Each structure stands twice: as structure tokens, then as C-alpha cells.
Amino acid sequence: MIDIKRLWSDIEAVAAIGRRPEGGVSRGAFSPQEQQARTYLVERMRECGLEVVTDAAGNIFGRLDGEGVGEGAAVIAGSHIDSVEGGGDYDGVLGVFGALECLRTLRDRKARLRRPVEVAAFADEEERFYGFLGSYAFTGRLGYSEIAEVTDADGVRLVDAMQALGLDASAIAGARRPAEEIHAFVELHIEQGPILDREGLSIGVVDRVKGNYRFNLRVEGRSDHAGAPPEGRCDAFMLLHRLIARQLSRQAESGDPELSCTIGRVAVEPNIETVQPGVAECSFDLRSSVPEVLRDAQAELERAAEELAEEHGAAIRISSILREEPLQFDAAVVAAIDAAAGELGYARRFIASGAGHDAQVIGRYVPAAMIFVSSVDGRSHCPEELTRREDIERGVNVLYRTLVALAG
Numbered sequence: 001m002i003d004i005k006r007l008w009s010d011i012e013a014v015a016a017i018g019r020r021p022e023g024g025v026s027r028g029a030f031s032p033q034e035q036q037a038r039t040y041l042v043e044r045m046r047e048c049g050l051e052v053v054t055d056a057a058g059n060i061f062g063r064l065d066g067e068g069v070g071e072g073a074a075v076i077a078g079s080h081i082d083s084v085e086g087g088g089d090y091d092g093v094l095g096v097f098g099a100l101e102c103l104r105t106l107r108d109r110k111a112r113l114r115r116p117v118e119v120a121a122f123a124d125e126e127e128r129f130y131g132f133l134g135s136y137a138f139t140g141r142l143g144y145s146e147i148a149e150v151t152d153a154d155g156v157r158l159v160d161a162m163q164a165l166g167l168d169a170s171a172i173a174g175a176r177r178p179a180e181e182i183h184a185f186v187e188l189h190i191e192q193g194p195i196l197d198r199e200g201l202s203i204g205v206v207d208r209v210k211g212n213y214r215f216n217l218r219v220e221g222r223s224d225h226a227g228a229p230p231e232g233r234c235d236a237f238m239l240l241h242r243l244i245a246r247q248l249s250r251q252a253e254s255g256d257p258e259l260s261c262t263i264g265r266v267a268v269e270p271n272i273e274t275v276q277p278g279v280a281e282c283s284f285d286l287r288s289s290v291p292e293v294l295r296d297a298q299a300e301l302e303r304a305a306e307e308l309a310e311e312h313g314a315a316i317r318i319s320s321i322l323r324e325e326p327l328q329f330d331a332a333v334v335a336a337i338d339a340a341a342g343e344l345g346y347a348r349r350f351i352a353s354g355a356g357h358d359a360q361v362i363g364r365y366v367p368a369a370m371i372f373v374s375s376v377d378g379r380s381h382c383p384e385e386l387t388r389r390e391d392i393e394r395g396v397n398v399l400y401r402t403l404v405a406l407a408g
Contacts, residue, residue, distance in 0.1 A: 001400050004393040007101040011392075013040060014081065014097065015089035023383035024086035028152070029124035029133070030058065030161035037081045038165075041096065041121060048104045050119070057137035057175035058123035058167050064103045065116040073183035075407045077102065077399060078120030079358060082128065088385020090392075094373070095188045096121045098396040102403055114408030115183055122358045129158040131322075135361040140176035144169060184333050184406045185368040187359040188399045190387050194378025195351060202391040203348035203398055204372030205338045209360040210258065210287040210352055211294050211326035215301070217243065220315040223270060223278030234312050236280035237268050243316070244284070246304045250297065258352065259288045259297070289326045289352050327360050330367035333406070337371055340401035346394055355380075371398050 017040070018025040018033035027033040041060060045052045050062035063074070079095025099119040106117065123134030129150050136142040147169060150158040159169040191197075196204050221236035244263060251259055262285040268277035284301070288294050305316040334350075341348045351372060353360070359370045373395035376386040 002101050002105050002393065002396045004389065004396075006104070007097060007392070007396060008389065010044065010097040010100070011089065011093060014093050018083065020086060022086075025083050025089065026085045026087070027081065027083040028085070028128040029082040029126065030128070030158075030165055034082050035165060038121070041081060041100070044097075044100060045119070048100075048107050050103060055138070055175040056167065056171045056173070057134045057142075058162060058165065059134040059138055059175060060121040062100065062103065062119045063116055064106060064118070068110060068112040069116055070114040070408070072115055073181055074116040074118050075183050075186070075403055076118045076120050077186045077188065077403060078118075078122065079187050079189060080122050080125035080134070082124060082126050084126050084381050086383060087126075087381050088379075088383065090190045090385055090387045091192070091380055092125060092189070094190060094387070094392060094395070098188045098392070098399055101396055102400040105400060106403075111404070113404075115406075117403055117407050125358055128152050129161070132356070132358060132361050134175070135358040137172050137175035138177055139361055139365040140173075141361070143173045144171075147172065179366050182366040184330070185359060185362045185366055186333065186337070186371065186399060186402055186406070187357055187368070188371045188373070188395055189357060190380060190385070191351070191372040191375045191378070192355045192380035193375065196349075196372060196374035197376055197378060199349065201347050201349055202374055202394045203341050203346050204351035204374075205334060205341065205348055206353050206359075206370035206372055207329050207334045207350050208289055208352045209327045209329070209357065209363070209370075210289050210354050211291060212322060212324045212356055213286040213294050213298055214320070214322040215284045215298075216281065216319040216321055217284050217305075218279070218281045218317045218319070219243070220279055220317075221277070221312070224276045226274045226276060228276070233276060234314055235276040236314065237277040239308055239312060239314055239316070240280040240282060243301070243304055243308055244282070247284070247297065247301055250300055254288075254293050254297070256288050256290050256293045258354075259286070259290075259293055260354065261286055283321070287354055291326055294326075324356060324360065327363050329359075329363055329369035333367050333369035336405045337369055337398060337402050340398045340405060343401060344394070344397055346398065371395055371402070
């Protein structure tokens with residue numbers, strides 16, 4: 001159905017933007033590299049006659065309407081084109097250019113539709129500044145007060161980065177799209193996990209997204225010489241280790257095989273080989289499809305911190321960074337995806353997303369669901385990220401048939 005050669009040319013062209021000599025790509029939100037990718041996307045949209053709009057948050061939309069296309073609420077498909085530092089070629093990009101290829105195919109076939117169809121590229125999904133900035137603004141969950149002082153890891157202000165692209169951050173609330181204007185949203189994405197690849201499947205019908213609770217854990221103990229006797233120590237890192245160990249042991253007791261705990265960032269002070277750390281700090285990420293499991297895990301974390309702090313005379317602070325509850329996607333959109341894959345004869349399975357996506361934000365606002373394609377060895381957010389060309393073609397074909405079904 002879709003033209004895989006045309007789509008593959010787009011994927012390769014965007015992958016070259018922000019390519020690093022040591023491997024991987026870097027296209028942080030609102031960076032010069034991402035601006036190049038934005039320009040490329042807009043040019044491709046206009047080439048096939050789409051009406052192109054960039055909203056106040058920097059989200060880009062290409063709309064297929066006009067002759068043969070009905071009016072009313074639109075069906076939207078898309079993802080993002082920004083990347084993490086040293087990321088892969090397919091994350092986000094596949095969802096945007098796969099959707100664009102579907103709209104080009106509809107235009108080529110002069111399809112008659114009951115509803116308009118749009119392709120969307122949402123801004124700052126990868127958290128250079130805010131994370132889900134574009135989809136939060138699109139759904140009315142973000143105003144200027146939340147972003148006025150936001151900076152990236154290098155101290156660059158979000159408002160300045162947006163201004164460099166001609167965007168007025170103070171007007172970001174204007175990016176909200178009324179829910180009644182949207183019939184459904186579908187996001188095609190690589191799995192970013194190993195399940196489909198292990199099972200030899202191309203397609204995952206994503207019916208839910210795990211909730212994500214993120215914290216910063218900070219232990220303030222006492223610095224002392226490494227040769228001091230064990231008794232009476234208040235080693236901040238050892239206390240942090242004990243706190244985390246209690247959580248990891250609880251992971252097996254939760255009854256939820258999908259509960260995951262991740263410590264992605266760790267720092268100690270003074271960070272000297274022969275000194276017990278006086279301060280230890282880390283990020284702590286919890287994910288599960290079951291709301292009660294996440295809430296119980298947070299409660300247990302807080303109880304353990306209180307007990308350890310009292311026992312050792314330390315200060316332990318738990319700061320919430322993110323609290324996204326699990327989301328069950330819309331049953332009708334999930335069914336449309338499953339039916340499309342079945343009509344094409346593709347083997348598939350229902351699957352939960354462990355990673356967060358724009359669809360997770362948008363799905364709380366309007367009917368939404370996702371399509372996954374297999375990631376080789378489950379690798380993602382790294383130069384080794386790879387999705388086979390045939391799996392990409394199958395995924396975009398499923399997206400095409402899903403959009404036809406939803407748009408009529």
C-alpha cells in the first residue's frame with residue numbers, strides 16, 4: 001500500500017541531521033539540528049499539498065482536507081522528531097514520517113474520506129527542557145507559568161530557545177486544541193523493548209501505557225575517613241543503597257511482573273576515594289500498569305526513608321519529579337488497529353508500553369492508541385537502535401488502514 005522507498009528516503013535524510021562522528025544522532029528540542037529536521041518535514045508536507053501550521057508550542061501539523069474530504073473532527077497521527085543525545089534513527093521519526101507517508105498515499109489514491117486527516121510532530125518529547133511539552137500544550141495542560149524559568153542541562157532557557165525559532169513562549173496556552181476537533185489520535189512507534197523481537201512479531205497493538213512515578217532521592221549523612229570503624233557510621237551512599245535495596249526486594253513481592261525500578265543517575269559528595277560520602281543522591285523511576293502497585297511502592301519508599309533516617313540520624317528527602325498514572329487506551333481505536341493488522345494477515349499481540357509517549361498524554365484528552373513495530377534486540381535511545389525495513393513497512397501499512405477506518 002504505502003511506498004516504502006519514499007518513506008525510507010525520508011528516514012535516512014532525517015537520520016543524517018544531527019549525526020555524531022562517534023555514532024547516534026543528537027537533535028535536542030529547538031536546537032539548530034532539530035530546526036533542520038523541522039524544515040525538511042515542512043517541505044515534504046507542502047510538496048504533497050498539505051496545509052501546514054506550526055502552533056504556539058512549536059508543534060507542526062500537516063492537514064489533508066479539501067475535495068473528497070469531509071469536515072468535522074480530524075483523525076491525527078504522529079509523534080516527534082527531537083532526539084536524546086546520541087539517540088537512534090527511528091525513535092519518533094518513524095511515527096511522524098510514517099504518518100506523512102500515509103497521507104501521501106491517501107493523496108495519491110485520491111481517497112474520499114468522511115473526516116480530515118493530519119500528521120503531527122510534537123515538540124520536546126524527549127525532555128531537553130520539559131518533556132511532552134508539545135502534547136501537554138496541545139491538550140491544555142501547560143501554560144506560561146510552568147515554563148517561564150525552565151532551562152536545559154546547560155542552562156539554556158526554554159523561552160530563549162523558542163524565541164530563536166520565532167516562537168513566543170508566553171503564548172503557549174494558545175496551542176490547546178479543543179477536544180471536539182479531534183476524532184482520534186494514533187501513534188506509530190518502535191517498541192523500545194525486546195518483547196516483539198523475542199517473539200518474532202512485527203506488530204504490537206498497544207492497549208495501555210504503564211504509569212511512571214519518578215523521584216529524586218537525597219540522603220544527607222556525615223563524611224568521615226574510609227578507615228573509620230563500621231559502628232556509628234552515617235555513610236550517605238550506604239544508606240541510599242539500603243533504601244533502594246528495600247525497594248528492589250519489594251519488586252518481587254508486588255505481584256506485578258511488569259513493575260520496573262530504575263536508578264539512572266547517581267551522585268555522591270565529596271566523591272573522594274578514601275572518604276565516606278556525606279551526601280548521596282539518585283533518580284528513582286517506577287513503572288507499572290497497575291495504579292495500586294505504584295502507590296504502594298511510593299508509600300513503602302517513604303516509610304523506609306523515615307525509618308532509616310531515624311535509625312541513623314540522617315536526613316532523607318524524597319522529591320517527586322513526575323507522576324503519570326497508567327493509561328488504558330481507547331477500546332475502539334485499539335480495535336481498529338487490531339483489525340487493520342488482521343486484514344493484512346500480520347501476526348501481532350497486545351502489548352503495554354513501558355516507555356512514555358505523546359499518545360499517553362493525548363489519550364487522556366481524546367480517544368487514542370498506539371502501534372508498535374519490533375526493535376532489534378530491544379535496543380533504543382542509542383546508536384545501535386534498529387528496526388528492520390520490512391517491519392517498518394508492515395507498521396506503516398497498519399497505520400494506513402487504521403487511518404482509513406477511523407476517517408471513513
